[in-house]
Amino acid sequence: MTRRRPVASTAKTGLRRRAASPARAEKLNKLTLGQLDYHLGYVLRRLQIWVFQDFIQTLATMKVRPAQYSVLLVIEANPGRSQAAIGQTLGIERARLARLLHELERRKWISRRASGSDARSHCLHLTADGEKALVRIKSLAAQHEARLADHVGAKRRTQLMELLRDFG
Template sequence: MRRKQAEPAEFEGQADPALQGPLQQYVGYALRRAQLAVFQDVIATLADVDLRPAQFSVLILVDANPGIVQSHASASLGIQKANFVPLLTELERRGLIDRVAVDGRTNGLFLTRKGRATLKRANALHTVHHARVDAIIGTENREQLIEICLKLAELAR
């Protein structure tokens, strides 16, 4: 006797079931798909400077806040301090940032000359991505998206 069988659900020529069904109404699902797509594009865009999004964000933050302390920086970025250590170690190894002792237990973070140059290149590349995003959703929608996302981030506290 054969195993129990079933007629397969057919979707030939139809739209993607997940983009049709109830999942489309879920904020979390939409955010996840969008975030993955955007990150993928950013990663590809920044490949030339060999920067992952997290690394890029550190450079941006340190550039805007020279001397920021490790614990402040990691908290501000929503990264556990424990996970922040190898991140910084790698950036320091590549000569992009400096950890400068403020006192015996505290490090201030600074971009090196090379770090600033790399960030400049990264920002130039990022402009391409930015333009791609704007081409898809429009400048107005992008600004509104960010505003809504900032509000949603409040959920985490």
């Protein structure tokens, strides 16, 4: 017995037409980006989304997000610096940084110590647990970076990094 394709009708015209195959329907529903595809900001944002998704997936076992990783690296490179200095360096607003630091402190990866020169300020340090975790996190992050380099090519990655550093 031959199976018949489903038929769809349109209420306004009363005409009947064949239902599109899933592949055809997908093709018909695909939108073009128009001029948006030529906007650098849009293309960079799409790249950022891809990079962040890959990073998050790669580091899923450690449950570390890109901003947390950035903060850990900057604290490692600058032990004893203030929350304000870390936040300013990374461009993270105070309220968001406070939540982020609270989470890292809850995981016992960082400690906040009162500053000797300013009682209102806290100095940030990695804990021993934080140092151990960061070794594993760096290893996973290196896998992510290697995948990104494979995707764009080592030479183009270097060029892209040089171009983007001019902005920040």
